[in-house]
Amino acid sequence: MSQHVEVATPEKAPPPRRGVLTPWRIVSLGVAVFVALAGVRVITGQNALTDSGTIQATLAFAVPIGMAGLGGLWAERAGIINIGLEGMMVLGTWAGAFAANSTGNPWAGLVAGIVGGVLGGLLHAVATVTFGVDHIVSGVAINILAVGAMRYLSILYFQPQPGGGAAQSPPLPGFPRIGLPFVADLLGPLEDRHWFLVSDVAGLIVGLTTEMSVVTLIAILLVPATYYILWRTPFGLRLRSCGESPEAAESLGVSVYFYKYVAVLVSGGLAGLGGVFLAMVASSIYQEGQTGGRGYIGLAAMIFGNWRPGGLAMGAGLFGFTDALQVRGSGAAVHALLLLIAAVLVAVAVWQFVRGKRVAALVSLAVAALLVVWWALTDTLPRELVTYSPHIATLLVMALATQRLRAPAAVGRSWRRGGGS
Structure with missing residues (x-):
């Protein structure tokens, strides 16, 4: 009597769900939009659409929005709505300016700005996670508190200094810039030819490899780092489970409070980094109202990206590009x-x-x-x-x-x- 033995075969990976922006879809969509933009440039003769200056300006406008959106993504993936991103960015701008002005070291400003954002995140976490305060109420309160508190501290610290005031700091030290000068020398003449797609690609490459702030590079690298941590590690799986079903996560031994706290603290730190960028990279001075609603715009970019880092980066890039065109x-x-x-x-x-x-x-x-x-x-x-x-x-x-x-x-x-x- 023969015995039938079934051999288990590995199942094929399920196809990507509809609506999920996989890396391949993001790249394909980006290439398609860039080709269309190059065609529009040729038809209209508006070379500013894809020149290297516009690419650099796009990065400058997209980074703070992207950092705010990335902060919102961390918090909301753990189940916490972080409307307070705007206030945390304000804390980052002031704390970064304070430390950089006190020490003369921009890196001290970067660390202090991130810590300032983390403190704002801690306040939001204590209110929402520990005491169960409504997330929207807590976030709005942080936004209001941050603006008033930073104005008071500016009067105490910045106003007595030369070049400072009640609403601004003295000039701040800048971060080093990196680049590949030979790329501009090689591709610059090609960009000036204004050929379809060829000159556009040259402008893109020159813009991405010329005089880039170190903080910009760090911010760009944080996007794939976030994807890897949240979607490719056990830590990320546990954190995201807290935003999907905290009851199920708790039943499996996940410390829900811990992961929610971590997510909101990281969220605040990322917003603080965006604030440092505004005060010390996009500008060389802290000014009141410098964030200009970018915390809220970052949340819009996060929603546009369907709570995924790749889509969020596309949304931030869209805002940055259109902002770069009108500001230039x-x-x-x-x-x-x-x-x-x-x-x-x-x-x-x-x-x-x-x-x-x-x-x-x-x-x-x-x-x-x-x-x-x-x-x-x-x-x-x-x-x-x-x-x-x-x-x-x-x-x-x-x-x-x-x-x-x-x-x-x-x-x-x-x-x-x-x-x-």
């Missing part, structure tokens, strides 16, 4: 983005038609046609639209995003050990 005085370049939006709408229309949603496809095509007509009949945009182009562009992309936004299941819940929420 290229109102005509922002006007040229009407064609890019129209191209995106055409792509959306094709995709909707393939899915059988013909009405949505026709609406997208109609809006794309209106944008093309608008571009053809005008030479520039109203100043108000140019000023708020980062916010408008992000709202449009979020409205047209095909991914399914899914927040962690237990985010915002007040959880108690042994008793659930």
